[in-house]
Amino acid sequence: MKEFAYQHATQVHEALTAVARNAGARYLGGGTNLVDLMKCGVEEPTRLVDVRRLPLDGVQVAPDGGLVIGATTTNSDAAAHPEVRRRFPALAQAVLAGASGQLRNMATVGGNLLQRTRCGYFTDLSSPCNKRIPGSGCAAIEGVHHNHAILGHTAHCVATHPSDLAVALCAFDAVVRYETLDGTGEIPLEQFYLPVDDRPDRETALPPGALITAVVLPGSAHTPRSCYRKVRERASYAFATVSVAAALDIRDGVVRDVRVALGGVASHPWRARTAEAVLRDARPTAELFRAAAEAELSTARPLRDNGYKVALARNLVGAVLGGLAATEGNR
Ligand SMILES: Cc1cc2nc3c(=O)[nH]c(=O)nc-3n(C[C@H](O)[C@H](O)[C@H](O)COP(=O)(O)OP(=O)(O)OC[C@H]3O[C@@H](n4cnc5c(N)ncnc54)[C@H](O)[C@@H]3O)c2cc1C
Ligand code: SF4
Structure with a gap:
């Protein structure tokens, strides 16, 4: 692992500034994906800006009966929250279907959405991978791909997205709320992930340096009768x-x-x-x-x-x- 600087941010503006001022800086949530990728050399940030002390934790009920789930809420807390379980049971089921208890205790909602693919070639630095090195090729197309994509893929990448949480959020028309130094923005979850096309390394529509602050679930009368199966x-x-x-x-x-x-x-x-x-x-x-x-x-x-x-x-x-x-x- 390469040497890197580490800092805790306690205010959103402080985190945004730290990432904007340092080329190669990255936000750190629970670290359950980013640190793994640093260990195998796929990610090499020069600075980690830890977001877990930002005031972005917790679940609020919105006036329309929907929910606002803060980006630093842990996966465990999101799944256990009574209003998540009551209003969007499929969301709680999706989170609980992911990873393990220890990982869910560390992993954050924002980090979960931005976790990278589990395609084995992506983390194998000796293999060609367009997602890791654009233009290098895709080892999975002719290689081991029994758990890869069947819809929407291209000749440039056939990987799948690993998040369970994101699937439930997509079904419920969730919106990703983010902050940049220019202000606040929102992207519907359905448009948050970019189509593969010929640049699988470009994964989301988030502007550079953006900090996810929350996911917003609109209220709906029938989402209490929902289900997630994996x-x-x-x-x-x-x-x-x-x-x-x-x-x-x-x-x-x-x-x-x-x-x-x-x-x-x-x-x-x-x-x-x-x-x-x-x-x-x-x-x-x-x-x-x-x-x-x-x-x-x-x-x-x-x-x-x-x-x-x-x-x-x-x-x-x-x-x-x-x-x-x-x-x-x-x-
Ligand atoms: C063994 C194992 C099994 C797993 N199984 C599953 C599974 O079955 N289903 C599933 O869904 N997941 C699974 N996971 C993945 C796990 O859920 C993710 O690693 C976790 O959700 C990532 O959250 P994190 O907070 O640790 O993110 P981090 O690792 O801290 O960050 C991930 C990415 O998000 C960025 N980031 C973090 N927070 C923000 C923010 N607020 N704004 C902008 N960028 C941000 C980071 O810079 C980084 O690029 C598994 C992981 C492991 C290790
Ligand atoms: S499927 Fe995507 S992530 Fe996997 S090797 Fe091909 S380009 Fe890389």
């Missing part, structure tokens, strides 16, 4: 093979509103807009759920060894929607 290679402590976050509002025997997002299938959380359009205003049956999933997956382009994810995603969407339809409030 399929993975081990029962715990493993990233998603495929995951689904969904909320379903059925009234008078018809789907009035629905949200579906997929994880583990693309370089970013995949909002299943095509499936939602099939479901809206239709009678909720197992056939409809299957048709919606099939419509969403019709654009899937599996790689040599990950075609199984298409059937898995299709079945998981059907199972999650079927489970939600069977719950008390949706009969």
Whole structure:
């Protein structure tokens, strides 16, 4: 690991200034991803600006019934908060499906959104990787890629995004709030992660030096009936093979509103807009759920060894929607 300077910031302006003034400076949340990447030489910051003492911790209920979750709130605190569990149960389930208890105690909401891909070639400095070194190639396309993307990938990168939290936030139309020295800004989560295109090293729409200060979840009457399910290679402590976050509002025997997002299938959380359009205003049956999933997956382009994810995603969407339809409030 290369030598680096370290400082704690206690005010947002202090953190922004420290990063703006020092080329190579980075914010440090819980360090559970950044420090790992420093150890293997993928990241080489010259200064770490620790954000955990900034006044950005905690969960507030917004006037519209939504939530504002501070960026330095730990994953454990976010998942345990009674209003998160009550208003957005899929969000609490998603966070609890990630990592381990120790990691969740350290990891912050802001850091979770900005964690890097778990593609093995990304952290193997001897392999070509366009995300690590633009233009060097992609070892995964012809290499080990059974857990890589089936949607939205390009010949430049086929990696998936690892965050469970981001999948639930995507389903709930969350907005990422940030601060720069020029002021405050907001980006809908659905536009926060950039499409892969030919520059997989450019991952988010955050302006340079921006500090994430919160995620904002708009209030919604039916998100209390939501669910997150994650399929993975081990029962715990493993990233998603495929995951689904969904909320379903059925009234008078018809789907009035629905949200579906997929994880583990693309370089970013995949909002299943095509499936939602099939479901809206239709009678909720197992056939409809299957048709919606099939419509969403019709654009899937599996790689040599990950075609199984298409059937898995299709079945998981059907199972999650079927489970939600069977719950008390949706009969
Ligand atoms: C063994 C293991 C298993 C895991 N399993 C899962 C899993 O199943 N699901 C899952 O979702 N995650 C999983 N994780 C990832 C874990 O959730 C992330 O490492 C963690 O959420 C990152 O948060 P952090 O605060 O530690 O980020 P850090 O490592 O501190 O930072 C990550 C990035 O975010 C930047 N950053 C941090 N805070 C801010 C901010 N406020 N504004 C702007 N930039 C900021 C940093 O500069 C850095 O680039 C796992 C991690 C490990 C090590
Ligand atoms: S899939 Fe993306 S992260 Fe993995 S080797 Fe290819 S370019 Fe790198």
